Every structure is written in C-alpha cells, then in structure tokens.
Amino acid sequence: MTSSPVVTAPAAPRRRRFERPNFWTLAGLPGIVYLIAVFGIPLVFIVVRSLTDPSPANYAAVVEDPLYSASLWRTVQIAFLVTVLSLAIGYPLAYAMARSGKRLAMVLGAALLLSFWTSLLVRTFAWQVILNNTGLVNQFLLGTGIIDEPIPLIRNLFAVLVGMVHILIPYAVLAIYASLRGIKPEVEQAAQSLGASPWRVFTRVTLPLSLPGVAAGGILVFVLSLGFYITPALLGGPGDILISQSVVLQVQQYLQPGMGAAMAVVLVALVLLVFVIATRFIGLGRILGVTGAPGGESR
Amino acid sequence: MTATQENPMRATTRTIDMPLAERKERGRAKGAALRLEAVRKVYGDNIVANDVTLDIEPGEFVTLLGASGSGKTTLLRMIAGFLEPTAGVITIDGKDVTSVPVHKRKIGVVFQNYALFPHMNVLKNVMFPLEMHKVPKVKRKELARDALAAVKLENFEDRMPSQLSGGQQQRVALARAIVMKPRLLLMDEPLGALDRRLREAMQLEILKLSRELGLTVINVTHDQEEAFTMSDKIALLADGTLIQYDEPAALYSAPVSEVAAEFLGESNRFEGQLVHEQQRWFVRADDIEVELTASAADGFAEGDRVVAVIRPWSISLSSADSDEQGSVGTVSALIYAGESQKVLVETPLGREFIVRRSLDSADEQLHEGQLVQLSWRPDHVVITRPR
Numbered sequence: 001m002t003s004s005p006v007v008t009a010p011a012a013p014r015r016r017r018f019e020r021p022n023f024w025t026l027a028g029l030p031g032i033v034y035l036i037a038v039f040g041i042p043l044v045f046i047v048v049r050s051l052t053d054p055s056p057a058n059y060a061a062v063v064e065d066p067l068y069s070a071s072l073w074r075t076v077q078i079a080f081l082v083t084v085l086s087l088a089i090g091y092p093l094a095y096a097m098a099r100s101g102k103r104l105a106m107v108l109g110a111a112l113l114l115s116f117w118t119s120l121l122v123r124t125f126a127w128q129v130i131l132n133n134t135g136l137v138n139q140f141l142l143g144t145g146i147i148d149e150p151i152p153l154i155r156n157l158f159a160v161l162v163g164m165v166h167i168l169i170p171y172a173v174l175a176i177y178a179s180l181r182g183i184k185p186e187v188e189q190a191a192q193s194l195g196a197s198p199w200r201v202f203t204r205v206t207l208p209l210s211l212p213g214v215a216a217g218g219i220l221v222f223v224l225s226l227g228f229y230i231t232p233a234l235l236g237g238p239g240d241i242l243i244s245q246s247v248v249l250q251v252q253q254y255l256q257p258g259m260g261a262a263m264a265v266v267l268v269a270l271v272l273l274v275f276v277i278a279t280r281f282i283g284l285g286r287i288l289g290v291t292g293a294p295g296g297e298s299r
Numbered sequence: 300m301t302a303t304q305e306n307p308m309r310a311t312t313r314t315i316d317m318p319l320a321e322r323k324e325r326g327r328a329k330g331a332a333l334r335l336e337a338v339r340k341v342y343g344d345n346i347v348a349n350d351v352t353l354d355i356e357p358g359e360f361v362t363l364l365g366a367s368g369s370g371k372t373t374l375l376r377m378i379a380g381f382l383e384p385t386a387g388v389i390t391i392d393g394k395d396v397t398s399v400p401v402h403k404r405k406i407g408v409v410f411q412n413y414a415l416f417p418h419m420n421v422l423k424n425v426m427f428p429l430e431m432h433k434v435p436k437v438k439r440k441e442l443a444r445d446a447l448a449a450v451k452l453e454n455f456e457d458r459m460p461s462q463l464s465g466g467q468q469q470r471v472a473l474a475r476a477i478v479m480k481p482r483l484l485l486m487d488e489p490l491g492a493l494d495r496r497l498r499e500a501m502q503l504e505i506l507k508l509s510r511e512l513g514l515t516v517i518n519v520t521h522d523q524e525e526a527f528t529m530s531d532k533i534a535l536l537a538d539g540t541l542i543q544y545d546e547p548a549a550l551y552s553a554p555v556s557e558v559a560a561e562f563l564g565e566s567n568r569f570e571g572q573l574v575h576e577q578q579r580w581f582v583r584a585d586d587i588e589v590e591l592t593a594s595a596a597d598g599f600a601e602g603d604r605v606v607a608v609i610r611p612w613s614i615s616l617s618s619a620d621s622d623e624q625g626s627v628g629t630v631s632a633l634i635y636a637g638e639s640q641k642v643l644v645e646t647p648l649g650r651e652f653i654v655r656r657s658l659d660s661a662d663e664q665l666h667e668g669q670l671v672q673l674s675w676r677p678d679h680v681v682i683t684r685p686r
Contacts, residue, residue, distance in 0.1 A: 186414035189381055192401040193408035193485075194475065195431035201402075204427070208418050 043268070046261045053258030062262050068246055072266070075243040078157070078232075079225035082164045083172075086221045087214060089165065090172035094213075097173070098180035116170040124231045127163045128154065131235070159235035167231060168224055172217035179213025180206070212282050219278045223271050243267055329513035330357035331391050331482035333378065338387035340373055340539075347373045349539040350387070355532075357482075360509060360516045362526040365536035366562070371519045372487060374536070378517060379485050380404050391483060402431070407476030407514075411488040413468040415460040421447070421471050422456040428479045446478035447471075449508060466497045473505065477512060484509060486518045490525065502528050523563055527551075535559055551610075557686045560608045565653050567609045570685050575601040582607040582682060586648040587626065591680040605682045611655035613679035616642065616665065619672035626673040628652060630665050644671060 050058050062068050097108045115123070130136045133150035141147045153159060183206060191201045229244040236242070241249070243263065250260035333355040340348040347370045355361050363371040376382045378389060380401035389397045396404055415424050425443040434442065447453055450470040460468055469489060476484060489505070490498040506529050509516045520526055526533050527547045535542045535550065542562075543555045554560035560568060571584035573596065580596040582589045582605055589607045599605060619627050628644040631651070635641075635658070642654040642665060652673055665671065 184412065184414065186410045186412055187416060189379075189401070190408060190410060190414040190472075190475075191416070191427070191431075192381075193379060193404075193406060194428035195402050195405070195479070196427075197402050200431065205416060209416075 047265055049258055050261035050265050053261065058258045058262035059266075061259060062266060067241075068243075068263065071241045071243050071246045074240065075226055076270075078160060078164070078240075078242065079222050081161060082168060082225045083218050083222045085161065085165045086169045086172040087176075087218050090169050090217065091176055091214065093169075094173045094176035094180055097177050112170050112173055115166070120167055121230060123167055124163055124234050127159065127166070127235060131159050131162070154235060155237040157236070157240055160232045160240060163231040163235045164225060164228055168221045171220045171224065175217030175220060176210060176213045179210045179216075182213075183209045215278070215282045219274065219282075223274055226267060226271055226274075329480075329482055330359070330515035332357050332393070333483060333515060333517070334388075334390045334393075335374070335378070336388040336390070338374070338377060338384045338389060340370075340377060340382065341385045347539045348377070348384070351536075351539075351541045353534055353541065353544060355515060355517065357515055358510075358513050359531045360506065360518065360529055361532045361534060362518045362520055362530040363534050363536060364520060364523060364526040364562070366521055368538075369521075369536040370539035371521075371536050373539075375485055375487055375517060375519045378483075379406060379408050405479070405481055405483075407479070407481040407484040409469070409472050409476050409484070409486040409489045411491045413460070413465075413472045413492075415468055415471055415475070417460050419460075420456065421452065421458050421460070421463070424460070424471055425475045425478050428475060432479055442478055443474075446474040449477070450474045450504075465493055466501065469493065469501065473508070477508070477514070480512070482515060484514045484516045486516065488519055488521070491520070491522075498525070499528075505529070535562060537562070553681060554608065554683050556684050557606045557608075560606065560681070560683055565611050565655075567611065567614070567652050569607045569609075570604065571607065573599055573601055573603045573605050573682070582680075586646070586650060589680055590677040591682060592678045595678070595680060595682055599682060604685055606685050608681045608683060609675055609679060611641070611653045614652065614654045614673050614675045616644070616654055616656070616671045616673060619670050626652075628671060628673060630667050630669045630671055633665060633667060644673060 050056075093108065093112070097105050097112075100108070128135070131153040132138070133152075133154070135153070137153060138147075138150040142150065187209070188201050188205055191205045192198075196204060227244055228242065229248070232240065232242045233245055244267070247260045247263045247267070250256050250263060333353075335351055335353040337350045337352055338348055339346070339350050349370075351370075351374060353361075363374055365371040373382065377384050380396070380399065384397060387397070388395055391404070391406075416427065419427065422440070422443055425446055426439045429439040429442055444453070444456075447456065450473050452467065452470050452474065455463065455467065455471070460471065463471065469492075473489075486505075490501050493501060502525060505516075518526075518529060530547055532544060533547055533550050534544045537558050543550060543559045545553075550559065551563055554563060557568065557570075560566050569582060569584050569587055569589055571582045571587075571589075574581045574583045575596075580591050580593060582591065589609070591607065626646065628646040628650075630642060631645045632643040633640060634643070638658060640656045640658055642656060644652040644654060646652070654673070
C-alpha cells in the first residue's frame with residue numbers, strides 16, 4: 001500500500017500595496033484615537049501656546065529665571081533620591097517576594113498591591129496625619145517623654161521623600177520581582193554546586209541577572225518622580241518647590257500660561273530624553289514590562 | 300602527546316570498553332564512594348523517599364531509574380545538597396555530608412535545562428567554578444580550555460549561551476561541571492531535552508568522558524534504554540522506594556518484583572500458582588501453564604502466588620493449525636519498529652502476547668489474522684513476586 005504524497009507548489013507571495021490591517025490593529029484603534037484626543041492634541045496646544053503666548057521668548061525666560069532653574073534642578077535631585085531609595089528598599093522586598101514560600105509571597109504581594117491601588121491623595125493625606133506636629137509620631141514621642149516639643153517631620157524634604165518613595169516603590173518592586181522570577185532556580189543551584197557561597201551566588205548570578213529589572217524599575221520611578229505634584233505640594237515646605245509646582249504657580253498665581261506651557265514642554269522633553277537614553281541600554285519593552293527578563297523560560 | 304600524563308582531560312586512552320573491575324582500579328583514586336543510609340524525605344503525608352539505602356563504589360556509573368514521581372530526582376537533589384533529608388545519612392568517602400551546604404560538597408551537577416549563566420560567555424561559564432575555588436588566575440583559562448576541549452567545544456569560548464544549540468549548551472554545562480575535577484558527578488536527566496540522535500551520541504560521549512576521568516557518576520533518567528546503555532548499576536525506584544539495585548543484566552533477567560519487571564521494558568506476564576510436578580516446575584494460571592527451570596524457581600516454594608515473565612524477544616512464532624497442541628493464537632497486529640518487528644498475538648481466551656522478532660531474520664512472513672504457535676524455552680522464563 002503506497003500513497004504518493006501530494007505535492008503543491010508554494011503559493012507565490014502576493015505583494016499588496018496596502019497591507020490589510022489585521023484584527024488587533026483595528027481593536028487597538030479606539031484606544032489610539034482616545035489617546036490622541038485627550039493627550040496628543042492638548043500637548044500640541046501646549047507647545048503652540050508656549051511659542052505664541054506671547055512669543056518663543058518664554059523659553060529664554062525659563063532658562064534665565066533662577067527660580068525656575070533651581071526648581072528644575074531640585075526636581076531632578078529629588079527624583080534621583082527617590083529612585084535610589086525605592087530601589088534600595090524595594091530590592092530586598094522583591095527578593096523576599098520572589099524567593100519566599102507561597103504564603104509569605106502572597107502576603108507581601110497583597111500588602112504591596114493594596115498600597116499600590118490606594119488613591120495617591122489618600123496615601124499623601126495619611127502621611128500628613130502621621131507626620132504632622134500633632135500627628136501620630138510626634139504624639140507618641142511626646143507622650144512617652146522622649147521629646148519635649150514636636151520635631152518637624154513635615155513640610156520638608158524628609159516628608160516629600162517618605163511620601164514619594166511610598167507611592168512609587170511598587171513600580172520598583174514589581175519590575176525587580178518580574179526579573180527575579182525570570183531567573184531559573186537551576187541557574188542559582190548550578191552556581192551553588194560549582195562552589196559559590198550564597199553571597200557569591202547573589203553577587204555573581206542573581207544580581208547581574210536582575211539588573212535589567214532594576215534599571216526598568218529605576219527609570220519608571222525616576223520618570224514618574226519628575227512629574228509629581230500633589231505629594232510634594234502637600235508634604236513639602238514652601239522652599240522646596242518642584243517643577244510641576246512652578247508650572248501651576250505660573251498659570252494660577254502669575255497668570256502667565258505661556259510661561260507655564262514652556263516649563264511643561266521642558267519637563268516633557270526631559271522625560272523623553274531619559275526614555276531615549278534608557279532605551280539605548282535596556283529596551284523600551286522591558287521598561288514597560290512588555291518583554292520578559294533574560295534567563296527566562298523562552299529561548 | 301606529552302600532556303596526557305599530567306592532564307587527564309586530554310587522555311586519549313580508550314576506557315569505554317574496559318571491564319568494571321579494571322576501571323575501578325583506575326578510578327579508585329579519583330571517583331568518590333557514596334553511601335545513602337535509610338534516606339527519607341517526607342512532604343506532609345507524602346513520602347517521596349522511603350528509607351533508601353544505596354552503596355555506590357568509586358568510579359561506578361549508577362542510574363536512578365524510575366517513572367516521574369518515583370522520587371529519583373528528589374534523591375539526587377538530596378545527594379547534591381539542594382534538599383535536606385527528613386531522616387537518614389548521606390556519606391561521601393565515609394564522611395557524613397548530610398548537612399554540609401551544597402557549595403562545600405565539591406560535586407559536579409548537570410541539569411536537564413543546562414542552567415548555564417546567561418550573562419556570561421562560554422569561557423566565563425567554565426571558569427566560574429575555578430574562580431569560586433580560588434584557582435590562581437593564570438591557570439583558570441588553561442584549565443577551562445582543557446575542559447572545553449574534552450567536550451569538543453574549543454572554538455566556542457566567546458559565544459553566549461543563547462547562541463548555542465541545546466546539545467552544545469549541555470556540553471558547556473558538562474565542561475563546567477568537570478573543570479574542577481569533582482569526584483562525584485550528578486546528572487539530572489541531562490539528555491532529556493535533546494532529540495533522539497543527539498541523545499544517543501551524547502550518551503556515549505558522557506560515558507567515555509566519565510570513564511576517562513574515573514568519575515563516580517549518578518545519572519537520573521526515566522528512559523530505561525538510556526539506563527541500560529550507560530550504567531554499571533541501576534537503582535530502580537517506584538513511589539519513593541528502592542525496588543532493586545543491580546547490574547543491568549541482572550535487573551533484566553531477575554526482576555525482584557512485578558513492578559521491576561513491568562518497568563524494564565515490555566514483557567508478557569502471567570500471574571498464577573507455582574506448581575511442582577514430576578520434578579518439573581510450572582506456573583499455572585486459569586488459561587495457561589508456563590514451565591520454568593528449577594534454578595528460576597529457587598527461593599520460591601510450591602503453592603506461592605507468582606508472576607511468570609517472558610520477554611518479547613524470547614518467544615518464537617511458527618504457523619499452526621487450529622488443533623495443534625500448546626499455546627496458539629491469532630496475529631492481531633504487526634508493528635514495524637526500526638530494526639525489529641513487534642507482533643501482537645491474541646489467544647482464544649483473550650490473552651495478548653507481545654513478541655519481538657528481528658526484521659532480517661529468516662523467519663517466515665506473517666500476516667494479520669494468521670494462526671500461530673507461540674513457543675519459548677523454559678530457561679527464558681523468570682518468576683517474580685506479584686505486586
């Protein structure tokens with residue numbers, strides 16, 4: 001019994017001038033339209049306004065204004081501090097989540113997400129309640145007699161850092177956690193079997209393999225920090241004005257929307273610059289959590 | 300080759316065919332002796348290793364064979380130190396290592412998914428253990444290159460693991476595991492992810508390498524063919540219990556239980572009562588009577604419930620008439636399996652025999668539906684205890 005296989009010539013690839021959009025392109029269309037309508041077009045308005053209200057001289061003023069450049073510099077500094085703190089505190093937490101047993105990992109994850117999902121405003125007010133002169137910490141310290149008068153925990157850099165790190169740390173933790181989970185346990189076990197002590201397994205294998213996650217989390221936190229407004233406004237002191245607060249001041253207090261628009265454009269440009277530099281090193285997909293970590297399942 | 304003397308990894312001596320005793324003599328200085336004593340591992344109510352006791356001599360290649368869930372990998376992980384036994388003692392060269400951490404055990408481990416460091420190139424992967432053991436920097440490169448040469452990967456130093464095929468990755472993993480010249484090499488289904496041809500080639504290479512180095516090797520697999528090809532001894536595991544620990548030939552010809560007989564390849568099994576009549580021994584079932592030799596019945600008593608095992612290769616077929624004496628059946632299927640032919644024969648009472656014949660044999664052609672006579676020699680019948 002033999003049957004000859006049916007041979008069919010492969011169909012010549014047809015060249016189409018216009019690729020017919022596939023289903024997912026169409027499905028994504030409403031989202032794209034929405035983004036253009038509520039984000040793209042207003043952004044264009046802002047750029048136009050910064051150049052025409054009254055003139056492009058707005059940018060010159062922005063650069064020359066010492067108040068503005070000071071707040072820009074302060075913003076970058078604080079964003080950097082928040083990033084470093086978030087990574088330093090977030091890494092051990094992510095490591096614990098990735099390496100502990102199911103139950104502990106669940107508890108840690110739930111605590112993290114619960115805080116993540118709570119409104120930013122609520123969390124900021126909560127820190128006010130805790131850090132105020134009549135807040136929980138000072139009440140406690142006064143009550144136990146450790147201090148005689150309230151220590152200034154709020155309206156300063158300390159409070160801004162506490163609030164911002166608390167709000168942004170989930171981004172760092174989740175990015176690091178994802179890359180730690182992507183490391184196969186066998187890779188660490190192999191290192192152990194080859195003579196590496198637990199500390200060297202961490203420094204030579206685990207840490208290097210999780211660096212892309214650290215970078216991704218760090219960039220997310222940094223970029224988000226640059227635009228923070230509510231938290232520094234509520235927790236910071238009058239001297240610690242950040243760039244987003246300056247924009248609001250220009251528009252609402254000094255009634256110079258053109259100046260405000262120019263500042264906003266500079267801020268957006270700064271964020272784009274950070275992203276462009278970052279993508280040169282680790283890829284946009286990883287920052288946004290679209291693609292996985294190396295050493296993961298797929299190969 | 301002047302390097303042969305000082306560098307065993309460059310040794311070209313053919314040791315693969317050397318008998319075990321001679322290899323042991325050579326290997327004694329290098330391979331480690333391993334002993335498991337009533338090793339037990341329990342998760343909740345689940346016993347994954349049930350008081351396993353195992354003695355492995357220096358230079359032996361031992362395979363832990365079992366189905367998935369038999370506890371073979373758990374056992375290996377306890378030997379490696381990734382898991383701590385619930386009870387029992389593990390000794391290497393007489394030294395209790397049960398609670399010695401992994402990185403101080405000086406063993407090589409090869410994993411099924413290679414477990415190379417994805418952020419290091421091939422050379423750095425192989426140099427990693429040398430660095431961990433504080434081998435002087437100047438020597439690291441040379442030793443790593445020797446190990447890579449031993450697995451025939453000289454020109455791959457600068458590649459990243461992701462640029463290698465599965466077989467090449469496993470070679471790198473092997474080089475990395477032997478570069479420190481450990482005395483004990485553990486392999487957890489090292490060839491499981493490779494295709495058949497590559498697997499067979501690697502089996503021989505690993506075997507050759509391990510024998511040249513005189514290593515004691517413990518290999519885990521569920522593939523009985525691999526176990527028989529590579530091992531000096533096989534430890535057969537089922538449900539966490541060591542069923543049998545013996546040389547492959549002994550395991551095949553004298554399975555200690557039906558579980559062992561069942562696992563070690565296809566077999567025809569008949570459960571019945573052991574009968575002794577007129578100086579001859581039989582296993583008597585409802586529909587069949589199987590004769591065996593007195594030596595096969597050794598250790599059993601008349602009247603015992605036993606299982607007679609006849610290997611498919613031991614049965615020969617000839618065409619038969621319906622009224623002929625003995626075991627007669629109808630050919631129900633003919634299956635070509637590479638170099639051999641598998642014939643399924645069904646008896647009138649519904650029992651199915653599996654028979655294997657070599658394809659180039661001068662045996663007559665069979666066709667489905669044909670009536671055949673089954674015959675075998677009594678000394679090819681093995682009996683064992685029912686499960």
